[in-house]
Amino acid sequence: MACIEKIYSVSALVGNGSCNANCDFCAGKYLRPEAKENKLYDKNLEAAIKLSARYGGWSLSLTSSGEVTCDSDALIRALKVYQKCANQGAYFPNVNLFTNGILLGDKEFCNKYLDIWRELGLNNIAISIHNVDEKEQAKVYGLKNYPKLETIVSNIEKHSLGVRGTLLLRKGGVDNYKKYEKSVKILIGKGINNITSWPVGNPDNTRNKYTPSRLSLFGIRSWLHLNAKKCHGHAWGGGVFDYKGNILRYTDYVTKHNPKKDFVRQLVVFQDGTVAYSWIREGALCIR
Ligand code: SF4
Incomplete structure:
Protein backbone atom coordinates (compact mmCIF):
# COMPACT_ATOMS: atom_id res chain seq x y z
CA MET A 1 0.00 0.00 0.00
CA ALA A 2 1.52 3.33 -1.08
CA CYS A 3 1.16 6.69 0.68
CA ILE A 4 -0.44 9.45 -1.37
CA GLU A 5 2.21 11.91 -2.59
CA LYS A 6 0.18 13.90 -5.08
CA ILE A 7 -3.47 14.88 -5.63
CA TYR A 8 -3.55 16.50 -9.04
CA SER A 9 -6.97 18.13 -9.06
CA VAL A 10 -10.47 18.54 -7.69
CA SER A 11 -13.67 17.93 -9.68
CA ALA A 12 -16.78 19.30 -8.02
CA LEU A 13 -20.35 18.56 -9.01
CA VAL A 14 -22.23 21.84 -8.73
CA GLY A 15 -25.88 22.83 -8.96
CA ASN A 16 -29.32 21.33 -8.94
CA GLY A 17 -28.72 18.90 -11.83
CA SER A 18 -31.08 20.62 -14.26
CA CYS A 19 -30.04 20.63 -17.90
CA ASN A 20 -31.10 22.51 -21.01
CA ALA A 21 -30.17 19.59 -23.29
CA ASN A 22 -31.33 16.02 -23.63
CA CYS A 23 -28.57 13.66 -24.75
CA ASP A 24 -29.23 9.96 -25.28
CA PHE A 25 -25.97 8.97 -23.62
CA CYS A 26 -26.21 11.30 -20.58
CA ALA A 27 -23.89 9.95 -17.89
CA GLY A 28 -24.98 12.53 -15.31
CA LYS A 29 -28.57 11.33 -14.90
CA TYR A 30 -27.75 8.69 -12.30
CA LEU A 31 -26.30 11.35 -9.98
CA ARG A 32 -29.22 13.78 -10.21
CA PRO A 33 -31.17 12.45 -7.21
CA GLU A 34 -28.24 13.62 -5.03
CA ALA A 35 -28.34 17.16 -6.39
CA LYS A 36 -30.12 18.76 -3.43
CA GLU A 37 -29.09 21.32 -0.83
CA ASN A 38 -26.59 19.69 1.49
CA LYS A 39 -25.12 21.26 4.60
CA LEU A 40 -21.87 19.32 4.29
CA TYR A 41 -21.23 20.24 0.67
CA ASP A 42 -19.53 23.65 1.12
CA LYS A 43 -17.43 22.43 4.06
CA ASN A 44 -16.26 19.35 2.18
CA LEU A 45 -15.61 21.26 -1.05
CA GLU A 46 -13.37 23.60 0.97
CA ALA A 47 -11.59 20.64 2.57
CA ALA A 48 -11.06 18.94 -0.81
CA ILE A 49 -9.61 22.11 -2.38
CA LYS A 50 -7.25 22.63 0.55
CA LEU A 51 -6.21 18.98 0.59
CA SER A 52 -5.42 18.91 -3.14
CA ALA A 53 -3.55 22.23 -2.95
CA ARG A 54 -1.50 20.85 -0.04
CA TYR A 55 -0.63 17.80 -2.18
CA GLY A 56 0.54 19.82 -5.19
CA GLY A 57 -2.79 20.02 -7.06
CA TRP A 58 -3.18 22.67 -9.74
CA SER A 59 -6.66 22.40 -11.15
CA LEU A 60 -10.29 22.73 -10.07
CA SER A 61 -13.01 21.51 -12.45
CA LEU A 62 -16.58 22.64 -11.93
CA THR A 63 -19.06 20.29 -13.50
CA SER A 64 -22.53 18.93 -12.79
CA SER A 65 -24.88 15.99 -13.02
CA GLY A 66 -26.78 18.37 -15.33
CA GLU A 67 -25.59 21.64 -16.81
CA VAL A 68 -23.72 23.97 -14.43
CA THR A 69 -24.70 27.20 -16.16
CA CYS A 70 -28.39 26.39 -15.55
CA ASP A 71 -27.80 26.99 -11.83
CA SER A 72 -25.61 30.05 -11.71
CA ASP A 73 -26.37 30.73 -8.02
CA ALA A 74 -24.84 27.36 -7.08
CA LEU A 75 -21.86 28.06 -9.31
CA ILE A 76 -21.31 31.41 -7.60
CA ARG A 77 -21.53 29.72 -4.18
CA ALA A 78 -18.93 27.12 -5.22
CA LEU A 79 -16.63 29.80 -6.62
CA LYS A 80 -16.96 31.75 -3.36
CA VAL A 81 -15.76 28.66 -1.49
CA TYR A 82 -12.83 28.46 -3.92
CA GLN A 83 -12.08 32.20 -3.52
CA LYS A 84 -11.95 31.80 0.27
CA CYS A 85 -9.48 28.90 -0.15
CA ALA A 86 -7.38 30.85 -2.67
CA ASN A 87 -7.19 33.83 -0.31
CA GLN A 88 -5.86 31.45 2.36
CA GLY A 89 -3.19 30.09 -0.01
CA ALA A 90 -4.96 27.08 -1.59
CA TYR A 91 -4.75 28.55 -5.06
CA PHE A 92 -5.19 26.68 -8.38
CA PRO A 93 -3.76 28.13 -11.60
CA ASN A 94 -6.54 26.34 -13.52
CA VAL A 95 -10.15 26.80 -12.53
CA ASN A 96 -12.27 25.36 -15.31
CA LEU A 97 -16.00 25.30 -15.89
CA PHE A 98 -17.27 22.35 -17.98
CA THR A 99 -20.40 23.20 -19.96
CA ASN A 100 -22.46 22.22 -22.97
CA GLY A 101 -22.02 25.86 -24.06
CA ILE A 102 -25.67 26.48 -24.95
CA LEU A 103 -26.13 29.52 -22.67
CA LEU A 104 -22.70 30.88 -23.61
CA GLY A 105 -24.10 31.66 -27.05
CA ASP A 106 -26.32 34.27 -25.36
CA LYS A 107 -24.58 37.62 -25.08
CA GLU A 108 -26.92 38.87 -22.35
CA PHE A 109 -26.27 35.79 -20.22
CA CYS A 110 -22.51 36.26 -20.64
CA ASN A 111 -22.73 39.97 -19.78
CA LYS A 112 -24.69 39.11 -16.63
CA TYR A 113 -22.45 36.35 -15.24
CA LEU A 114 -19.01 35.95 -16.78
CA ASP A 115 -17.31 38.89 -15.04
CA ILE A 116 -18.72 37.72 -11.69
CA TRP A 117 -17.39 34.19 -12.24
CA ARG A 118 -13.99 35.49 -13.37
CA GLU A 119 -13.65 37.82 -10.38
CA LEU A 120 -14.32 34.84 -8.10
CA GLY A 121 -11.42 32.93 -9.68
CA LEU A 122 -12.70 31.17 -12.82
CA ASN A 123 -10.02 31.07 -15.59
CA ASN A 124 -11.40 28.91 -18.38
CA GLY A 201 -18.28 5.67 -21.50
CA ASN A 202 -20.01 4.64 -18.30
CA PRO A 203 -19.29 6.48 -15.06
CA ASP A 204 -17.77 3.26 -13.66
CA ASN A 205 -15.08 3.30 -16.37
CA ASP A 252 -9.65 8.86 -20.11
CA TYR A 253 -13.14 9.71 -18.99
CA VAL A 254 -12.65 8.18 -15.55
CA THR A 255 -9.66 6.78 -13.67
CA LYS A 256 -10.36 4.12 -11.06
CA HIS A 257 -8.57 4.81 -7.78
CA ASN A 258 -5.69 2.44 -7.18
CA PRO A 259 -4.58 2.41 -3.51
CA LYS A 260 -1.25 0.92 -4.59
CA LYS A 261 -0.36 4.10 -6.52
CA ASP A 262 1.12 7.14 -4.81
CA PHE A 263 -1.04 9.65 -6.69
CA VAL A 264 -4.70 10.60 -7.02
CA ARG A 265 -5.87 12.00 -10.36
CA GLN A 266 -8.68 13.97 -8.78
CA LEU A 267 -10.76 14.32 -5.66
CA VAL A 268 -14.41 14.23 -6.66
CA VAL A 269 -16.84 16.28 -4.56
CA PHE A 270 -20.30 14.74 -4.97
CA GLN A 271 -23.46 16.67 -4.27
CA ASP A 272 -24.28 14.68 -1.16
CA GLY A 273 -21.01 16.05 0.27
CA THR A 274 -19.00 12.85 -0.19
CA VAL A 275 -15.42 13.41 -1.34
CA ALA A 276 -13.91 10.39 -3.12
CA TYR A 277 -10.54 9.62 -4.70
CA SER A 278 -12.29 8.97 -8.03
CA TRP A 279 -15.68 9.10 -9.78
CA ILE A 280 -16.06 5.46 -8.74
CA ARG A 281 -16.74 5.86 -5.04
CA GLU A 282 -16.46 2.23 -3.99
CA GLY A 283 -13.09 1.69 -2.32
CA ALA A 284 -12.19 5.35 -2.86
CA LEU A 285 -13.80 7.30 0.00
CA CYS A 286 -11.85 10.30 1.28
CA ILE A 287 -14.24 12.59 3.27
CA ARG A 288 -17.80 11.97 4.43
S1 SF4 B 1 -25.92 16.74 -18.50
FE1 SF4 B 1 -24.56 16.81 -20.32
S2 SF4 B 1 -24.82 14.79 -21.24
FE2 SF4 B 1 -26.52 15.03 -19.84
S3 SF4 B 1 -28.23 15.86 -21.07
FE3 SF4 B 1 -27.12 17.62 -20.20
S4 SF4 B 1 -25.61 18.20 -21.74
FE4 SF4 B 1 -26.31 16.14 -22.26
Missing part, protein backbone atom coordinates in the same frame (compact mmCIF):
# COMPACT_ATOMS: atom_id res chain seq x y z
CA ILE A 125 -14.63 27.66 -19.86
CA ALA A 126 -14.51 24.24 -21.53
CA ILE A 127 -17.21 23.62 -24.13
CA SER A 128 -18.27 20.01 -24.76
CA ILE A 129 -18.20 19.36 -28.49
CA HIS A 130 -19.73 16.24 -30.04
CA ASN A 131 -19.64 17.56 -33.56
CA VAL A 132 -17.88 20.64 -34.95
CA ASP A 133 -20.88 21.26 -37.19
CA GLU A 134 -23.41 23.20 -35.10
CA LYS A 135 -26.43 21.52 -36.78
CA GLU A 136 -25.10 18.09 -35.85
CA GLN A 137 -24.13 19.35 -32.40
CA ALA A 138 -27.76 20.51 -31.91
CA LYS A 139 -29.03 17.02 -32.83
CA VAL A 140 -26.76 15.35 -30.27
CA TYR A 141 -27.97 17.76 -27.59
CA GLY A 142 -31.60 17.15 -28.60
CA LEU A 143 -32.07 20.80 -29.64
CA LYS A 144 -33.36 22.61 -32.72
CA ASN A 145 -30.37 24.95 -32.81
CA TYR A 146 -26.94 25.20 -31.23
CA PRO A 147 -25.11 28.57 -31.18
CA LYS A 148 -22.23 29.12 -33.56
CA LEU A 149 -19.00 28.10 -31.88
CA GLU A 150 -17.36 31.34 -33.04
CA THR A 151 -20.09 33.30 -31.18
CA ILE A 152 -19.46 31.30 -28.01
CA VAL A 153 -15.69 31.87 -28.29
CA SER A 154 -16.14 35.60 -28.84
CA ASN A 155 -18.67 35.95 -25.96
CA ILE A 156 -16.29 34.21 -23.55
CA GLU A 157 -13.11 35.97 -24.64
CA LYS A 158 -14.81 39.34 -24.37
CA HIS A 159 -14.91 38.73 -20.62
CA SER A 160 -11.21 37.78 -20.45
CA LEU A 161 -11.80 34.08 -19.84
CA GLY A 162 -9.99 31.30 -21.70
CA VAL A 163 -11.89 28.96 -24.03
CA ARG A 164 -11.24 25.24 -24.18
CA GLY A 165 -12.86 22.58 -26.27
CA THR A 166 -13.76 19.15 -24.92
CA LEU A 167 -13.92 17.16 -28.14
CA LEU A 168 -15.75 14.00 -27.11
CA LEU A 169 -14.95 10.73 -28.85
CA ARG A 170 -18.21 8.89 -29.48
CA LYS A 171 -19.27 6.07 -31.78
CA GLY A 172 -21.04 7.59 -34.78
CA GLY A 173 -19.48 10.98 -34.00
CA VAL A 174 -15.75 11.61 -33.75
CA ASP A 175 -14.73 7.96 -33.69
CA ASN A 176 -11.57 7.61 -35.79
CA TYR A 177 -8.34 9.47 -36.42
CA LYS A 178 -9.51 11.00 -39.72
CA LYS A 179 -12.58 12.58 -38.10
CA TYR A 180 -10.45 13.58 -35.12
CA GLU A 181 -7.89 15.33 -37.32
CA LYS A 182 -10.61 17.09 -39.34
CA SER A 183 -12.47 18.18 -36.19
CA VAL A 184 -9.31 19.49 -34.55
CA LYS A 185 -8.46 21.56 -37.62
CA ILE A 186 -11.97 23.02 -37.81
CA LEU A 187 -12.00 23.87 -34.10
CA ILE A 188 -8.65 25.61 -34.39
CA GLY A 189 -10.10 27.58 -37.34
CA LYS A 190 -13.02 28.58 -35.08
CA GLY A 191 -10.65 29.95 -32.45
CA ILE A 192 -10.43 26.95 -30.06
CA ASN A 193 -6.76 26.11 -29.71
CA ASN A 194 -6.80 24.13 -26.47
CA ILE A 195 -8.65 20.86 -27.02
CA THR A 196 -9.09 17.90 -24.66
CA SER A 197 -10.52 14.57 -25.80
CA TRP A 198 -11.68 11.42 -24.12
CA PRO A 199 -13.91 8.54 -25.18
CA VAL A 200 -17.42 8.64 -23.70
CA THR A 206 -16.67 0.51 -18.43
CA ARG A 207 -17.35 0.81 -22.16
CA ASN A 208 -20.88 1.29 -23.50
CA LYS A 209 -22.53 1.36 -26.92
CA TYR A 210 -21.31 4.94 -27.48
CA THR A 211 -17.64 4.16 -26.80
CA PRO A 212 -15.55 4.00 -30.01
CA SER A 213 -13.73 0.73 -30.70
CA ARG A 214 -10.36 0.14 -29.05
CA LEU A 215 -8.77 0.07 -32.50
CA SER A 216 -10.21 3.50 -33.43
CA LEU A 217 -8.98 5.00 -30.16
CA PHE A 218 -5.56 3.49 -30.75
CA GLY A 219 -5.64 5.17 -34.19
CA ILE A 220 -6.33 8.57 -32.60
CA ARG A 221 -3.52 8.14 -30.06
CA SER A 222 -1.16 7.03 -32.84
CA TRP A 223 -2.15 10.07 -34.94
CA LEU A 224 -1.25 12.30 -32.00
CA HIS A 225 2.14 10.63 -31.56
CA LEU A 226 2.89 10.94 -35.28
CA ASN A 227 1.62 14.47 -35.87
CA ALA A 228 2.12 16.33 -32.62
CA LYS A 229 4.93 16.72 -30.08
CA LYS A 230 4.29 15.28 -26.65
CA CYS A 231 4.71 17.96 -23.96
CA HIS A 232 4.05 15.72 -20.97
CA GLY A 233 2.30 12.49 -20.04
CA HIS A 234 -0.34 11.94 -17.37
CA ALA A 235 0.44 9.48 -14.60
CA TRP A 236 -2.99 7.90 -15.25
CA GLY A 237 -2.47 7.61 -19.05
CA GLY A 238 -2.67 9.94 -22.04
CA GLY A 239 -0.95 13.29 -22.13
CA VAL A 240 -0.63 16.78 -23.57
CA PHE A 241 0.60 17.43 -27.11
CA ASP A 242 1.76 20.48 -29.06
CA TYR A 243 0.07 20.45 -32.47
CA LYS A 244 1.42 23.36 -34.53
CA GLY A 245 1.30 25.64 -31.49
CA ASN A 246 -2.11 24.38 -30.32
CA ILE A 247 -2.68 22.22 -27.23
CA LEU A 248 -4.24 18.79 -27.73
CA ARG A 249 -4.85 16.59 -24.73
CA TYR A 250 -5.90 12.95 -24.70
CA THR A 251 -7.14 11.34 -21.52
Whole structure:
Protein backbone atom coordinates (compact mmCIF):
# COMPACT_ATOMS: atom_id res chain seq x y z
CA MET A 1 0.00 0.00 0.00
CA ALA A 2 1.52 3.33 -1.08
CA CYS A 3 1.16 6.69 0.68
CA ILE A 4 -0.44 9.45 -1.37
CA GLU A 5 2.21 11.91 -2.59
CA LYS A 6 0.18 13.90 -5.08
CA ILE A 7 -3.47 14.88 -5.63
CA TYR A 8 -3.55 16.50 -9.04
CA SER A 9 -6.97 18.13 -9.06
CA VAL A 10 -10.47 18.54 -7.69
CA SER A 11 -13.67 17.93 -9.68
CA ALA A 12 -16.78 19.30 -8.02
CA LEU A 13 -20.35 18.56 -9.01
CA VAL A 14 -22.23 21.84 -8.73
CA GLY A 15 -25.88 22.83 -8.96
CA ASN A 16 -29.32 21.33 -8.94
CA GLY A 17 -28.72 18.90 -11.83
CA SER A 18 -31.08 20.62 -14.26
CA CYS A 19 -30.04 20.63 -17.90
CA ASN A 20 -31.10 22.51 -21.01
CA ALA A 21 -30.17 19.59 -23.29
CA ASN A 22 -31.33 16.02 -23.63
CA CYS A 23 -28.57 13.66 -24.75
CA ASP A 24 -29.23 9.96 -25.28
CA PHE A 25 -25.97 8.97 -23.62
CA CYS A 26 -26.21 11.30 -20.58
CA ALA A 27 -23.89 9.95 -17.89
CA GLY A 28 -24.98 12.53 -15.31
CA LYS A 29 -28.57 11.33 -14.90
CA TYR A 30 -27.75 8.69 -12.30
CA LEU A 31 -26.30 11.35 -9.98
CA ARG A 32 -29.22 13.78 -10.21
CA PRO A 33 -31.17 12.45 -7.21
CA GLU A 34 -28.24 13.62 -5.03
CA ALA A 35 -28.34 17.16 -6.39
CA LYS A 36 -30.12 18.76 -3.43
CA GLU A 37 -29.09 21.32 -0.83
CA ASN A 38 -26.59 19.69 1.49
CA LYS A 39 -25.12 21.26 4.60
CA LEU A 40 -21.87 19.32 4.29
CA TYR A 41 -21.23 20.24 0.67
CA ASP A 42 -19.53 23.65 1.12
CA LYS A 43 -17.43 22.43 4.06
CA ASN A 44 -16.26 19.35 2.18
CA LEU A 45 -15.61 21.26 -1.05
CA GLU A 46 -13.37 23.60 0.97
CA ALA A 47 -11.59 20.64 2.57
CA ALA A 48 -11.06 18.94 -0.81
CA ILE A 49 -9.61 22.11 -2.38
CA LYS A 50 -7.25 22.63 0.55
CA LEU A 51 -6.21 18.98 0.59
CA SER A 52 -5.42 18.91 -3.14
CA ALA A 53 -3.55 22.23 -2.95
CA ARG A 54 -1.50 20.85 -0.04
CA TYR A 55 -0.63 17.80 -2.18
CA GLY A 56 0.54 19.82 -5.19
CA GLY A 57 -2.79 20.02 -7.06
CA TRP A 58 -3.18 22.67 -9.74
CA SER A 59 -6.66 22.40 -11.15
CA LEU A 60 -10.29 22.73 -10.07
CA SER A 61 -13.01 21.51 -12.45
CA LEU A 62 -16.58 22.64 -11.93
CA THR A 63 -19.06 20.29 -13.50
CA SER A 64 -22.53 18.93 -12.79
CA SER A 65 -24.88 15.99 -13.02
CA GLY A 66 -26.78 18.37 -15.33
CA GLU A 67 -25.59 21.64 -16.81
CA VAL A 68 -23.72 23.97 -14.43
CA THR A 69 -24.70 27.20 -16.16
CA CYS A 70 -28.39 26.39 -15.55
CA ASP A 71 -27.80 26.99 -11.83
CA SER A 72 -25.61 30.05 -11.71
CA ASP A 73 -26.37 30.73 -8.02
CA ALA A 74 -24.84 27.36 -7.08
CA LEU A 75 -21.86 28.06 -9.31
CA ILE A 76 -21.31 31.41 -7.60
CA ARG A 77 -21.53 29.72 -4.18
CA ALA A 78 -18.93 27.12 -5.22
CA LEU A 79 -16.63 29.80 -6.62
CA LYS A 80 -16.96 31.75 -3.36
CA VAL A 81 -15.76 28.66 -1.49
CA TYR A 82 -12.83 28.46 -3.92
CA GLN A 83 -12.08 32.20 -3.52
CA LYS A 84 -11.95 31.80 0.27
CA CYS A 85 -9.48 28.90 -0.15
CA ALA A 86 -7.38 30.85 -2.67
CA ASN A 87 -7.19 33.83 -0.31
CA GLN A 88 -5.86 31.45 2.36
CA GLY A 89 -3.19 30.09 -0.01
CA ALA A 90 -4.96 27.08 -1.59
CA TYR A 91 -4.75 28.55 -5.06
CA PHE A 92 -5.19 26.68 -8.38
CA PRO A 93 -3.76 28.13 -11.60
CA ASN A 94 -6.54 26.34 -13.52
CA VAL A 95 -10.15 26.80 -12.53
CA ASN A 96 -12.27 25.36 -15.31
CA LEU A 97 -16.00 25.30 -15.89
CA PHE A 98 -17.27 22.35 -17.98
CA THR A 99 -20.40 23.20 -19.96
CA ASN A 100 -22.46 22.22 -22.97
CA GLY A 101 -22.02 25.86 -24.06
CA ILE A 102 -25.67 26.48 -24.95
CA LEU A 103 -26.13 29.52 -22.67
CA LEU A 104 -22.70 30.88 -23.61
CA GLY A 105 -24.10 31.66 -27.05
CA ASP A 106 -26.32 34.27 -25.36
CA LYS A 107 -24.58 37.62 -25.08
CA GLU A 108 -26.92 38.87 -22.35
CA PHE A 109 -26.27 35.79 -20.22
CA CYS A 110 -22.51 36.26 -20.64
CA ASN A 111 -22.73 39.97 -19.78
CA LYS A 112 -24.69 39.11 -16.63
CA TYR A 113 -22.45 36.35 -15.24
CA LEU A 114 -19.01 35.95 -16.78
CA ASP A 115 -17.31 38.89 -15.04
CA ILE A 116 -18.72 37.72 -11.69
CA TRP A 117 -17.39 34.19 -12.24
CA ARG A 118 -13.99 35.49 -13.37
CA GLU A 119 -13.65 37.82 -10.38
CA LEU A 120 -14.32 34.84 -8.10
CA GLY A 121 -11.42 32.93 -9.68
CA LEU A 122 -12.70 31.17 -12.82
CA ASN A 123 -10.02 31.07 -15.59
CA ASN A 124 -11.40 28.91 -18.38
CA ILE A 125 -14.63 27.66 -19.86
CA ALA A 126 -14.51 24.24 -21.53
CA ILE A 127 -17.21 23.62 -24.13
CA SER A 128 -18.27 20.01 -24.76
CA ILE A 129 -18.20 19.36 -28.49
CA HIS A 130 -19.73 16.24 -30.04
CA ASN A 131 -19.64 17.56 -33.56
CA VAL A 132 -17.88 20.64 -34.95
CA ASP A 133 -20.88 21.26 -37.19
CA GLU A 134 -23.41 23.20 -35.10
CA LYS A 135 -26.43 21.52 -36.78
CA GLU A 136 -25.10 18.09 -35.85
CA GLN A 137 -24.13 19.35 -32.40
CA ALA A 138 -27.76 20.51 -31.91
CA LYS A 139 -29.03 17.02 -32.83
CA VAL A 140 -26.76 15.35 -30.27
CA TYR A 141 -27.97 17.76 -27.59
CA GLY A 142 -31.60 17.15 -28.60
CA LEU A 143 -32.07 20.80 -29.64
CA LYS A 144 -33.36 22.61 -32.72
CA ASN A 145 -30.37 24.95 -32.81
CA TYR A 146 -26.94 25.20 -31.23
CA PRO A 147 -25.11 28.57 -31.18
CA LYS A 148 -22.23 29.12 -33.56
CA LEU A 149 -19.00 28.10 -31.88
CA GLU A 150 -17.36 31.34 -33.04
CA THR A 151 -20.09 33.30 -31.18
CA ILE A 152 -19.46 31.30 -28.01
CA VAL A 153 -15.69 31.87 -28.29
CA SER A 154 -16.14 35.60 -28.84
CA ASN A 155 -18.67 35.95 -25.96
CA ILE A 156 -16.29 34.21 -23.55
CA GLU A 157 -13.11 35.97 -24.64
CA LYS A 158 -14.81 39.34 -24.37
CA HIS A 159 -14.91 38.73 -20.62
CA SER A 160 -11.21 37.78 -20.45
CA LEU A 161 -11.80 34.08 -19.84
CA GLY A 162 -9.99 31.30 -21.70
CA VAL A 163 -11.89 28.96 -24.03
CA ARG A 164 -11.24 25.24 -24.18
CA GLY A 165 -12.86 22.58 -26.27
CA THR A 166 -13.76 19.15 -24.92
CA LEU A 167 -13.92 17.16 -28.14
CA LEU A 168 -15.75 14.00 -27.11
CA LEU A 169 -14.95 10.73 -28.85
CA ARG A 170 -18.21 8.89 -29.48
CA LYS A 171 -19.27 6.07 -31.78
CA GLY A 172 -21.04 7.59 -34.78
CA GLY A 173 -19.48 10.98 -34.00
CA VAL A 174 -15.75 11.61 -33.75
CA ASP A 175 -14.73 7.96 -33.69
CA ASN A 176 -11.57 7.61 -35.79
CA TYR A 177 -8.34 9.47 -36.42
CA LYS A 178 -9.51 11.00 -39.72
CA LYS A 179 -12.58 12.58 -38.10
CA TYR A 180 -10.45 13.58 -35.12
CA GLU A 181 -7.89 15.33 -37.32
CA LYS A 182 -10.61 17.09 -39.34
CA SER A 183 -12.47 18.18 -36.19
CA VAL A 184 -9.31 19.49 -34.55
CA LYS A 185 -8.46 21.56 -37.62
CA ILE A 186 -11.97 23.02 -37.81
CA LEU A 187 -12.00 23.87 -34.10
CA ILE A 188 -8.65 25.61 -34.39
CA GLY A 189 -10.10 27.58 -37.34
CA LYS A 190 -13.02 28.58 -35.08
CA GLY A 191 -10.65 29.95 -32.45
CA ILE A 192 -10.43 26.95 -30.06
CA ASN A 193 -6.76 26.11 -29.71
CA ASN A 194 -6.80 24.13 -26.47
CA ILE A 195 -8.65 20.86 -27.02
CA THR A 196 -9.09 17.90 -24.66
CA SER A 197 -10.52 14.57 -25.80
CA TRP A 198 -11.68 11.42 -24.12
CA PRO A 199 -13.91 8.54 -25.18
CA VAL A 200 -17.42 8.64 -23.70
CA GLY A 201 -18.28 5.67 -21.50
CA ASN A 202 -20.01 4.64 -18.30
CA PRO A 203 -19.29 6.48 -15.06
CA ASP A 204 -17.77 3.26 -13.66
CA ASN A 205 -15.08 3.30 -16.37
CA THR A 206 -16.67 0.51 -18.43
CA ARG A 207 -17.35 0.81 -22.16
CA ASN A 208 -20.88 1.29 -23.50
CA LYS A 209 -22.53 1.36 -26.92
CA TYR A 210 -21.31 4.94 -27.48
CA THR A 211 -17.64 4.16 -26.80
CA PRO A 212 -15.55 4.00 -30.01
CA SER A 213 -13.73 0.73 -30.70
CA ARG A 214 -10.36 0.14 -29.05
CA LEU A 215 -8.77 0.07 -32.50
CA SER A 216 -10.21 3.50 -33.43
CA LEU A 217 -8.98 5.00 -30.16
CA PHE A 218 -5.56 3.49 -30.75
CA GLY A 219 -5.64 5.17 -34.19
CA ILE A 220 -6.33 8.57 -32.60
CA ARG A 221 -3.52 8.14 -30.06
CA SER A 222 -1.16 7.03 -32.84
CA TRP A 223 -2.15 10.07 -34.94
CA LEU A 224 -1.25 12.30 -32.00
CA HIS A 225 2.14 10.63 -31.56
CA LEU A 226 2.89 10.94 -35.28
CA ASN A 227 1.62 14.47 -35.87
CA ALA A 228 2.12 16.33 -32.62
CA LYS A 229 4.93 16.72 -30.08
CA LYS A 230 4.29 15.28 -26.65
CA CYS A 231 4.71 17.96 -23.96
CA HIS A 232 4.05 15.72 -20.97
CA GLY A 233 2.30 12.49 -20.04
CA HIS A 234 -0.34 11.94 -17.37
CA ALA A 235 0.44 9.48 -14.60
CA TRP A 236 -2.99 7.90 -15.25
CA GLY A 237 -2.47 7.61 -19.05
CA GLY A 238 -2.67 9.94 -22.04
CA GLY A 239 -0.95 13.29 -22.13
CA VAL A 240 -0.63 16.78 -23.57
CA PHE A 241 0.60 17.43 -27.11
CA ASP A 242 1.76 20.48 -29.06
CA TYR A 243 0.07 20.45 -32.47
CA LYS A 244 1.42 23.36 -34.53
CA GLY A 245 1.30 25.64 -31.49
CA ASN A 246 -2.11 24.38 -30.32
CA ILE A 247 -2.68 22.22 -27.23
CA LEU A 248 -4.24 18.79 -27.73
CA ARG A 249 -4.85 16.59 -24.73
CA TYR A 250 -5.90 12.95 -24.70
CA THR A 251 -7.14 11.34 -21.52
CA ASP A 252 -9.65 8.86 -20.11
CA TYR A 253 -13.14 9.71 -18.99
CA VAL A 254 -12.65 8.18 -15.55
CA THR A 255 -9.66 6.78 -13.67
CA LYS A 256 -10.36 4.12 -11.06
CA HIS A 257 -8.57 4.81 -7.78
CA ASN A 258 -5.69 2.44 -7.18
CA PRO A 259 -4.58 2.41 -3.51
CA LYS A 260 -1.25 0.92 -4.59
CA LYS A 261 -0.36 4.10 -6.52
CA ASP A 262 1.12 7.14 -4.81
CA PHE A 263 -1.04 9.65 -6.69
CA VAL A 264 -4.70 10.60 -7.02
CA ARG A 265 -5.87 12.00 -10.36
CA GLN A 266 -8.68 13.97 -8.78
CA LEU A 267 -10.76 14.32 -5.66
CA VAL A 268 -14.41 14.23 -6.66
CA VAL A 269 -16.84 16.28 -4.56
CA PHE A 270 -20.30 14.74 -4.97
CA GLN A 271 -23.46 16.67 -4.27
CA ASP A 272 -24.28 14.68 -1.16
CA GLY A 273 -21.01 16.05 0.27
CA THR A 274 -19.00 12.85 -0.19
CA VAL A 275 -15.42 13.41 -1.34
CA ALA A 276 -13.91 10.39 -3.12
CA TYR A 277 -10.54 9.62 -4.70
CA SER A 278 -12.29 8.97 -8.03
CA TRP A 279 -15.68 9.10 -9.78
CA ILE A 280 -16.06 5.46 -8.74
CA ARG A 281 -16.74 5.86 -5.04
CA GLU A 282 -16.46 2.23 -3.99
CA GLY A 283 -13.09 1.69 -2.32
CA ALA A 284 -12.19 5.35 -2.86
CA LEU A 285 -13.80 7.30 0.00
CA CYS A 286 -11.85 10.30 1.28
CA ILE A 287 -14.24 12.59 3.27
CA ARG A 288 -17.80 11.97 4.43
S1 SF4 B 1 -25.61 18.20 -21.74
FE1 SF4 B 1 -24.56 16.81 -20.32
S2 SF4 B 1 -25.92 16.74 -18.50
FE2 SF4 B 1 -27.12 17.62 -20.20
S3 SF4 B 1 -28.23 15.86 -21.07
FE3 SF4 B 1 -26.31 16.14 -22.26
S4 SF4 B 1 -24.82 14.79 -21.24
FE4 SF4 B 1 -26.52 15.03 -19.84
